[in-house]
Structure formats: structure tokens, C-alpha cells
Amino acid sequence: MTIHRHFDSAEQAELFDVVTRISEKELAPVAADHEARADYPRHLVTRLGELGVIGLAFPQRWGGGGQSVAFFLQVVEELARGWLAVAESVHLQALTCRGLARHGKDELREAYLPAMLEGRLLGANCMSEAEAGSDLGAMTTAASPVDGGYRISGLKTWVSHAGAADVYLVYCRTGGAGPGGISCFLVEAGQEGVQVHPPFAKMGVCALPTAPVAFDGVRVPAVRMVGGRNRGMLVAASVFDHGRLGIAACAVGLAQAALDHASDYAKQRRQFGSPIASFQGVAFLLADMATQIAAARALLLTTARLMDEGRPVSAEAAKCKLFATDTAMRVTTDAVQILGGSGYVRDHPTERWMREAKLLQIIEGTNQIQRATIAQSL
Known part of the structure; x- marks a missing residue:
């Protein structure tokens, strides 16, 4: 059926046509097979990143497209029409970049954000825990001060992109009880002490990996704190x-x-x-x-x-x-x-x-x- 779209420029219309072709010709035909095998299509997400899709609504300063959120969401919708797992993965990647772009120090943004917006580095948010889902103030994963940084210990769950991600944004306790004592850190997946558990056998969206991720005394330098101390919320x-x-x-x-x-x-x-x-x-x-x-x-x-x-x-x-x-x-x-x-x-x-x-x-x-x-x- 015909869907009436409104674009702000010819550039948006042209990119949307490209996304439509990818959704219809490259995503929809392979979705069922990948879902049956629980096979994450990293190459497709990377390709969309290279086309500028992930960074559409981010400032050009960090390699983004400088486009509107409204246009980005129309693109996500079109991807989901072809294959939900890919659309959700693009959305999750942009979401991980969002906190870093808004609250990260320039040094941290310059080191990671361009590669993440291009899809070369895959990111994941680590918020939820077994007893802290909607109630994030109940989280127990903690970051203890050590020389030059922090040591993170705890178990996060329901982490999308777990095992495929190159970097994690980890929310953990650095202060007192409740949401006011939480900070956020960028942790590289290959660091010692990061352990990805087996993925959940989900009812749907099986091609997008979701699993618990354990942090066992993972050391992170202070510069990798995203936002201020106890300002993670x-x-x-x-x-x-x-x-x-x-x-x-x-x-x-x-x-x-x-x-x-x-x-x-x-x-x-x-x-x-x-x-x-x-x-x-x-x-x-x-x-x-x-x-x-x-x-x-x-x-x-x-x-x-x-x-x-x-x-x-x-x-x-x-x-x-x-x-x-x-x-x-x-x-x-x-x-x-x-x-x-x-x-x-x-x-x-x-x-x-x-x-x-x-x-x-x-x-x-x-x-x-x-x-x-x-x-x-x-």
C-alpha cells in the first residue's frame, strides 16, 4: 500500500529509496533463515553504518549526518518492515551512541564515536539486572575507586548485542542507594574480567543476541566515565x-x-x-x-x-x-x-x-x- 512520506530534502528522499531497496531486496529475503539459526547479521548493520544510517541524527562534528530525528525514525520503520532484528540493532547502536555523544568527554567521543556511528565498533547498553529492570535504582553492580580509575564488578542481564559488541556502556553504583548514586562507564569488550554468558533462547528476534554480561573486577580509567560521578541517571x-x-x-x-x-x-x-x-x-x-x-x-x-x-x-x-x-x-x-x-x-x-x-x-x-x-x- 502507498505510504505518504514527507522529506525535508532531495538528499533524504534519495537515501530513503536506498534504504527501501535494502529492506526489500536484502533484509526481507534472508530474515527467516537468520532467525531460524539465531545468526546475527553484523555485516548488514555495518553496511548501514557505512551508508550513514546509524549516525543520521547525530552532529556532523562526530561523523553524523546532521539530519532530523523524524527522518531517522522513518528510516528505522522502513528497515523494520524488512527485518525487525536489523532495525532494532540500528536503533540500539544509535541509542548507545546517544549517551556518549551528549555526556562523554571530547577525548572519549573522538576515540570511539566516529567508529560507532559508522558501524565499525558495535556498542551495547548495560543497564538491567536480575533485580533491577524497570527499577534501575535497585542495581547492585558497583564501581570501586582504584588508582587512576575504577574497578567494576557485577552482573548485567538482558544486554542486547551481548557477545557481538565491541564496547559496553555500563551503569553501576559509585555512591549511595537509589538512582542518585549511579555512574556510567565505557568498557571495551576485550578487557580482562568481561565475560558474556550464553544468549537467551528467546521467543522472537532470535537473530539479535541478548545475554547476561558479567564484570569481574574490570578496571577502567577515570577518563572512560561518561558524564559525572553519580550522574549516570x-x-x-x-x-x-x-x-x-x-x-x-x-x-x-x-x-x-x-x-x-x-x-x-x-x-x-x-x-x-x-x-x-x-x-x-x-x-x-x-x-x-x-x-x-x-x-x-x-x-x-x-x-x-x-x-x-x-x-x-x-x-x-x-x-x-x-x-x-x-x-x-x-x-x-x-x-x-x-x-x-x-x-x-x-x-x-x-x-x-x-x-x-x-x-x-x-x-x-x-x-x-x-x-x-x-x-x-x-
């Missing part, structure tokens, strides 16, 4: 809104893929002498799917433009994440219903998309947390 806060919007963009792209597939199937599948798309029960499902996706996309782009204007968007970003991911869950479930038995088997991608949509309701803050954030804003 400010670094985290700078990525929360971007994180919610990025997942919302992934959800819109995933839902669009499901709608496209279900619509094509309904026009071709015949029962009682007619295409099932002509039956009101199916046609109304498709109409609702299309309407919900259009509403999610409009909410996302409106919020992204507010962010580009420098306005606070925390509550609006929570609304985007909540509505878009709930929409993706409904749309993918309805796509399976439209395909009937065919939707339940792996000959069609709808069952995979349904499993993948569930993840989006959980990561970057569960949708219950988003509702709490929205309620507080009221």
Missing part, C-alpha cells in the same frame, strides 16, 4: 525518550509488513468463489489494521518533530511506545487470523511477526511502565 535519561521512539518506529514497520502481507493474501485467497478480501469480516479487520498503523505513525512523527524542536517529550514518547507496540501486537495477531491455518505455520512470516511484536511491548520499559509515566504527566 542523567546519561540514562538522555536515551530513554530516544529509546521509546525507536521501538515505536520498529513497531510501526513490523505492523506495516504484517498488513501488507495479510492484504496481499486476502486478495489472492479465494473461498466460496470470491477473494476473502471481499468478505466484510476480513475487510473490516484490514481497515482497522490500516487505521491503527496510520495513527501510530502520525503520533510518532509528531512527537519526533517536537524532539527536533528541543521540546520535552517524555510523556509523548511514552504514548508513542505504548500505542505503537500495542498496535503491532493487534495487527500481527489479526494478520495470523486472516491467513487462518497458513498464518500459524512458518511457510508465512506472520507467526514470526506476532512473536516479535510481543517483545516490543516489553523492552525499553514495559507498556505498564509507559502507562505509569503517562498517568504521572496528567
